Amino acid sequence: MDLLNRKGIPWLEKLPDLLLGLSLMSWAVAGIVQSWAEVSALIPVRLSLATLQVMVGMLIMLRPAAHEQGSAQAILLSLPSFIASGFLFRLAQPLAAWPFACKWVFAGSVLWVMAAFWSLRGSFAILPARRATVRTGLYRLVRHPAYLGEYVMACACAYAGASTWTWIYLAALLPLLVLRIRQEEALLMHDAAYATYKQSTRWRLLPGVW
């Protein structure tokens, strides 16, 4: 209970984060149960994904309140990229049929994303919101390392799915991600620390490209 009340946040205000965090953890369990019969689906894709979901759930439950929330417009413009990856993963079923390389590229990307989230910790947010600026770990290389890792996860799904639709979704995901990054950065630039960070870490997603 102390965690929920830290920095004076009433526990009731933390309830949405608590429920969302528990939802993510339940998805991890549901995914493992679904793939339990097939070891080739469970390892490494489902297990790595479940670990990521548990971590995201924990981060959401434990994070402090944001200094500033994004506008309704920023949130709406960020949502399509959030959902597009779900379609990609669905189209890439069954997991057991994935090529060996795809499985391990996916799992490696999950580790990359988790490393980025570990650097974020209390500054983690799914929708645009302003919290403390993080410039350590993978955030020294690019300003959005988690999105980079998640896009590689999407690439693994698209390759494994190997249908026209998976490639269409993968191609559509990139501009949606760019849109989301622009919305987030417009908000984060309200903080002088982020403006300084932007000058020191030039690249947003891929060093040398963008």
Added chain:
Amino acid sequence: MSIDLNKPNEGNGGASSQSASNSSGPNYNDPNSSAEVREIFRFTYECKQKKMPDYQIEQSLMNRGLDPSQVASVMRIVNQAYNQSQASQQTDDSSGSGGGGIPRVVYYIGILVLINVLSAIFDWGFWIY
């Protein structure tokens, strides 16, 4: 420029959010504060309302002759008033059901149900977090 920023704070710790939202900060309606101080708080609050980044507001205040500690003091007070005003507006707009609108908790539950259903449809897959 010599400005006593402590003066407007005296005896006026909690201006209502209503007064704050009427383009007034917590202090500059205090008759004891000088016109100059009132003008600084008014200017800072208007900048916040225009969504100007904090560092730009701080720079503007420095350009007006305030030293860094005075700037920090003004920003702290105005941010507090502004956040109270925003929170009050949000509460008026969407919390509870007294205003006849849909309570915020209903939105939360609706969104939670929706994303859980979508996640099940997507085979409990990953989202771009």
